[in-house]
Amino acid sequence: MLGRVIEARHLRVLRAVATTGSFSAAARELGCTQPAVSQQMKALEASAGTPLIVRAGRGMRLTQAGEALVRHAAGILAGLTAAEEEVAAIAGLRAGRVRLVSFPSGSSTLVPTALAALRAEHPGTQVSLEEAEPPRSVEMLRAGDCDVALAFRYGGAAGSAESQEWDDLVVRPLLSDRLVGLVPQGHRLASAESVGIGELAEEPWIAGCPRCRGQLVQVCAEAGFTPRIDFATDDYPAVVGLVGAGLGVAVLPRLAVEAVRGRGVREVRVEPAVRREVVALTLTDLEQVPAVAATLRQLERAAAARV
Amino acid sequence: MLGRVIEARHLRVLRAVATTGSFSAAARELGCTQPAVSQQMKALEASAGTPLIVRAGRGMRLTQAGEALVRHAAGILAGLTAAEEEVAAIAGLRAGRVRLVSFPSGSSTLVPTALAALRAEHPGTQVSLEEAEPPRSVEMLRAGDCDVALAFRYGGAAGSAESQEWDDLVVRPLLSDRLVGLVPQGHRLASAESVGIGELAEEPWIAGCPRCRGQLVQVCAEAGFTPRIDFATDDYPAVVGLVGAGLGVAVLPRLAVEAVRGRGVREVRVEPAVRREVVALTLTDLEQVPAVAATLRQLERAAAARV
DNA sequence: TCAGCCCATAAGTGAGGCTTGTACCGGAAA
């Protein structure tokens, strides 16, 4: 048997034949030759098991089976073009949804810039934003709960463990975020241009998120002391507020400080320079999704514009 | 470019992948090998212009485009199977309509037998019956107003013209219908076994339909006389009634006489034997239509059973 | 009767779908 099942191609040919009333005209409409139409119709009749058209001198008529098939073809082909259009809209960035997860200081700095540019370039795209710190955000990425994760990692030994976890992901480096020191206005180091970390050994500390705190402890250990951490909170405005209130000093990523208009605090450069690398993460397959690719591109542009 | 447009085959594969959650399981469900599924999915993603699935360790997830396509695929494939089933019903004689046109004496003899058998064999088929004499019924057949025409033709010189008109049609001979003479009871020839047509030369005649009348005149001319036709009507019961009332004699096809229970008339065999050939006509293409073929078959069986 | 249009058929070609075979990667069990 030739044609086992009915394919969309057959229905397109049949519809063209039914509307034009001739094989040749259908061929012209379909952009192929007349024998092609002839063969398709023969194959379709073979799989139908009954003639679909009757030649009636000039022109042709549909049989009952032909009429039934044409009637169904209308809906089927309409559904098919609707499906193609919806997919094309997603592929062409006239539609498409991206679920973005970012760590807090990223979502208030890089993300707004990137999303504004994305919206301007592709108004049809929709982006949902959620906040989560790196370990959790990567979990969400793997679980399929988001498409892009804005995360960060610290260089050196501590980062290697994370890098290993990410080697099956797409890692797009965005920028290198230097840590800056925060001291209260009026502090003895408030007007210093650069401060060695060891000079803060005896100060009370306000620590940030757990990972940042770990990083802080490690850096201080390398400098030969253990920081006395009086307060620790995920809330960066709170950190800045605590420093401003004179309750201690802090070391925060540049991005986090920038996101908070701190009053009563001074930024000082801390030596040795410690940087965290801010990256965008996504799954290998998702990198090819147009909306995801566009989001990554805009995140990179937003990061580049920050230099 | 590989896959230009989306075909039903692609959607079947995608649906199987989406429901089973793996290429291998989809291949088993579809009755093909796993690389076949792999290739189809790759082709589909190529024509979609965006990934449709993301591999997520154990199993896989659909992307937004994939979800859209699967959502549409449900309706499209449902419509396709509905179309296939409807066509299969027609092809398998579980459905199907035949428009039958018959001359009057055929519709009351052969047709009921044939249609009863058809109904018994294929209860799903629907037959519509209309009455029309041969010239008109063939017109209807050519115009697409009916599918099968029950007609008749006279042999000899008169029939050749009709045969020429029918040589592009499918002609199924059903039976040869001998013409019989009708005389009133008590007529001088009422008890004759066989009557030469010439013996009726002086009788008043009741003629039937126009074509039968033409045939009558021709036969009489060959016998050397011109019949005096007092009445002519398409209505065979009327002809029989008129003969029964003693208003004349008539020559009618056997089928027509059989259809009418005549009172007060006697049948006599007329010599020379004149026969009309009863045939079923259809279009070449329609002969392959199952419902038409079944109708023709039952008409032939009904005619054969009449011997 | 001739010209034009349309359809069917045949043969050749090319694309692409399917298969087998193999390698790679992951997770689960020993």
Add this chain to the structure above:
DNA sequence: TTTCCGGTACAAGCCTCACTTATGGGCTGA
């Protein structure tokens, strides 16, 4: 950890099938 198993990707070969060109026949209208 090693080993095994289920799953996928990749490559090569085959074969089906869809399209092409070329040709013949049939019907219509001039």
